[in-house]
Amino acid sequence: DYEQKYPQDAEGKGMDPNARVWRVYLDESGQFDLDMVEGIKDTVDVMLVSAGLFSAIVSTLVGQAYIGLQQDFTKVTVSVLLELVEIQRAIATQGPVESIPRSTLNLDSPSTASVNDRWVCGMWFTSLAISVSTALIAVLVKQWIQAYVAPTFGTPQAQTRVRHFRYMGIEEWHVPLIVGLLPTLLHLSLFLFLVGLVVLL
Structure with a gap:
C-alpha cells in the first residue's frame, strides 16, 4: 500500500519533484519494466545462440x-597436362605438332554448374544472410534493452521523465x-536451408 509506504504530500505539493505520485509511478513502472525486459532478454538470448x-x-x-x-581446375589441369604430353611426344617422334587436338576447356567460359547447384547456393546464401541478420538484430535489441534499464539519477520526477522518454522510444522503434x-x-x-538441402539431394 503506497499510502503507508510513502508519506502523504503537504497540501499543494502533490506535483513537486519529490511528490508521492512520482515514487508510486517509479515503483509500478519498475515492476512493469522488469517483466518486459526479462521476457525480451530471454527471447533474444535464445535467438542469439540459435542464430x-x-x-x-x-x-x-x-x-x-x-x-x-566454380570451374573444376583439376579437370582443367589434367586436360592441359595431357595436351602437353601429346605435344612432347609429337616433338620427340618428330611428328606434326599441329595435329595434336587442342584442349576444349576454356578458362574464361562460365561455370558449368547445374541449375540445381545454383539454386542450392542461392537458397543457402539467402539463409545465411537471414540468420546473420537475425543475430545482428538480436545484438541491437540487447543494446537497446541495456540502455533502457540503465540507472537514472535525480529527483523522482526527473527519473519518471527519463523512464517515460525511454519507454516511448522502445514503443516508437517497435522493439517488442x-x-x-x-x-x-x-x-x-531454416526453411530456405532445408529447401536447398532437398534440392541438393
Missing part, C-alpha cells in the same frame, strides 16, 4: 557448395514487434 550455431553450420555448407559453382519477428526470421532461414 549463431545455425550460421556456423550453414556457412560451412555454403563454402563447400560454392566450390561446386522486432523481438517477436526474430523467431520468424530464424524459421525462414
Whole structure:
C-alpha cells in the first residue's frame, strides 16, 4: 500500500519533484519494466545462440557448395597436362605438332554448374544472410534493452521523465514487434536451408 509506504504530500505539493505520485509511478513502472525486459532478454538470448550455431553450420555448407559453382581446375589441369604430353611426344617422334587436338576447356567460359547447384547456393546464401541478420538484430535489441534499464539519477520526477522518454522510444522503434519477428526470421532461414538441402539431394 503506497499510502503507508510513502508519506502523504503537504497540501499543494502533490506535483513537486519529490511528490508521492512520482515514487508510486517509479515503483509500478519498475515492476512493469522488469517483466518486459526479462521476457525480451530471454527471447533474444535464445535467438542469439540459435542464430549463431545455425550460421556456423550453414556457412560451412555454403563454402563447400560454392566450390561446386566454380570451374573444376583439376579437370582443367589434367586436360592441359595431357595436351602437353601429346605435344612432347609429337616433338620427340618428330611428328606434326599441329595435329595434336587442342584442349576444349576454356578458362574464361562460365561455370558449368547445374541449375540445381545454383539454386542450392542461392537458397543457402539467402539463409545465411537471414540468420546473420537475425543475430545482428538480436545484438541491437540487447543494446537497446541495456540502455533502457540503465540507472537514472535525480529527483523522482526527473527519473519518471527519463523512464517515460525511454519507454516511448522502445514503443516508437517497435522493439517488442522486432523481438517477436526474430523467431520468424530464424524459421525462414531454416526453411530456405532445408529447401536447398532437398534440392541438393
